[in-house]
Amino acid sequence: MAAARIMAAAKLMDVPSVRSGMRFAFIAGAFAFGAYLQARGVLSGILQHSSDVTYLARQHLALTAISGALAIGVGLPLGIVLTRQRFRRYANAVTQIVNLGTTIPTLAIIALAMSVFGIGAPPAIFGLFTLTLLPIVLNTIAGLRMVPPHLIEAARGMGMTPGQILRRVELPNAVFVILAGIRTALAINVGTVPLAFLIGGGGLGELIFTGIDLMEPTMLLAGAIPTALLAIFVDFAIGQCQYWLVPRGVNPLR
Amino acid sequence: METINFIVANLPVIGQRTLEHISIVSVSVAIAILTGVPIGILITQSQIAADRVLYVASVIMTIPSIALFGLLIPILSLIGQGIGYLPAVIALILYSQLPIIRNTYTAVMNVDPALREAARGMGMTTIQRLREVELPIALPVIINGVRNAVVLNIAIAAIATYIGAGGLGTFISRGISQTDIRQLLTGALAVSLLAITADYTLLALQRALTSPGLRT
């Protein structure tokens, strides 16, 4: 039946000659599609906006960088604090609130930021900061909670101070999960920056939304494709950090 | 405040847009379940297929929603459906795939193989085993995935107003363009409330469908 055929197809992919054949077909297909687009003037249309793209992309990344740095700078310490002995009882309540926060639609957050701060870059950064903060806090708490308690006990038995335990035992063991949280958060961040345009924050959103309003697909694509590529790139870059920077002993991928 | 007056005065419109919003999300999630759950079950048969499918689905997730709308518009324009309902629904279906497929896959993989062997040895047919053992155990995790997809989709559907799909995002977009804080707040609050309500309702459903023997 169908499932068996799909499975047979998937297994076929393991044969090296089939794989290189498919790769060739894919590249050939991409070329053909590109040629088709060129014939329709699409590619040149997109390239027309290249100077805009570079400028806006820089703005875009700046927004991500600032809001992301703020989110990490606040989120990490907050997550660490909430897993400390003294504040443990607040952890659950705060986690509930943060979970609630992640449910709130991104556009609503941007809109609420605007209602408080007006228009321009500051509300955009604030809105982005808020929605990047939440996954980072959640993953920091989760990562620290996942550190096996017997490791902490061993460290205490060896005579480490709480600060040393945090630095040498807890954080290294939690860093993989924490980085995963930062990765998710930043990927979402990059994807949400286009909305910043709506409240005057700039970024590649300008090309996308204007392209929609003017019914100009080339402008739209000139904004959409770089945004998508940026998001994939940020996700990939941090994924590589996860793979290479996290020591082999605590790295499930290595 | 004025916003409250605004809300009261415009309840019918708010209601209508809410229904539009719910309609877009429900249709997309329903179709996503019909495609995602079977795919999730199928890929449990092959590790390689699982890796590939999950990778593709997660790549889709990294594409920003407005960008995906942007990419769908020219394509769908070719069949005259460039803006409005269809690109929104298609994008939402695509975004729902990862949570649903991944959760279905994880849920089925996590069923203890000893249970499958016991079921088979006792004389259950495959369907009986799925019905009596595997699905009841996998269901809570699958519904969790559906829940994530629904909340995600409510957020993205709000953005879909910019490609003409309507819904509660319209209040927000008009509020921004007309610098009308009443509309802005109405939209933001309405869509947030919708998301939170949906989340808790589905959480309650998830709990209700979890056998007491499975609750931790």
Add this chain to the structure above:
Amino acid sequence: MIRLDRVTKMFGPITAVDAVDMEVPAGAVCVLLGPSGCGKTTTMKMINRLIPPSSGKIFVDGRDTAEIDEVTLRRSIGYVIQQIGLFPNKTVEDNICVVPDLLGWDRRKSRSRAAELLRMVNLDPGIFLKRYPKELSGGQQQRVGVVRALAADPPVLLMDEPFGAIDPINREVIQDEFMKLQAELKKTIVFVSHDIDEAVKMASRIAIFRDGRLIQYDTPDNILAHPTDAFVAEFVGSDRTLKRLRLVKVEDAMMKEPPRVRAEDTLDTALRLMEEHGHYAVVMVGPRGRARGLVRVEIARDKKGTVAEHQEPLPGVINIDDDLRTAVSLMFTHGVTWLACVDHDGFYKGYVSQRSITNALGATYRDD
């Protein structure tokens, strides 16, 4: 009841089970024993067609299993696995009634049978029927697993190392319970184990496997006394004769109608009895026959008087229901070569001596 006729299983080029011929009579407990990878589990799984045989036939109650639909076959055979496999989403009651429900039994009938079976394994139905597996201890889960296999009253039970996952203390208890259950229910059981002690304790027949072949198939005592080859001898262990002691009850090896004296008898009477039988001690019993003490031959020779004045306490007594291994152990504990055997009420029934035990063990060699 179960007959394997030249059953073979090949996995590609590997022969996992090689032309096994075996017959398990109704009501027997047959333990398939052997080291890892010897084919015992594969053989058992071919009985309920979880693994289809490559060649050969298997007959259950006279019918060829290849001709029965596999699902129907499995519903008529109870199956217990090592990891137990209770369905966590169902209550104990629903778990037990899985096969009866599949067979369409009347609910009241199946539910009351579930309660009855739980009582037979010492689990209070009032408490346990409505519980979920995660609320049960390992030993309790295992018992429920066995009960589940018995729910539809199948004539045959297949068990794959069912007691392996339980700690040794509970394992003994559950094994004893199981044997009591089997004594009442008299099912035909095929049981896979890698533990020779468990097999010796529970089996009425043991099948020793090696590299897919059935090496020896006999009663536990015969396998212990007459291992076919060096492999079996090594597998059962170099203490196999001691293991045989477990198989014999004191009652079956003791000398009955033993000489006895009463408190008021004279030492002369005692001495005469001892010389008659060639013993160096005689047991003193109470008015109704309960063992109370003993008189040694040296005392009887040197002293004068009644038994009551010169009796000594018994060094140890052994119950007639205990096995010879316990008896020998007790002999070593007290440093004696014989023990008085009493029943539950303390009545003196006989005695075992090292000589009588050696005699009983050697009987099987003298028959050759």
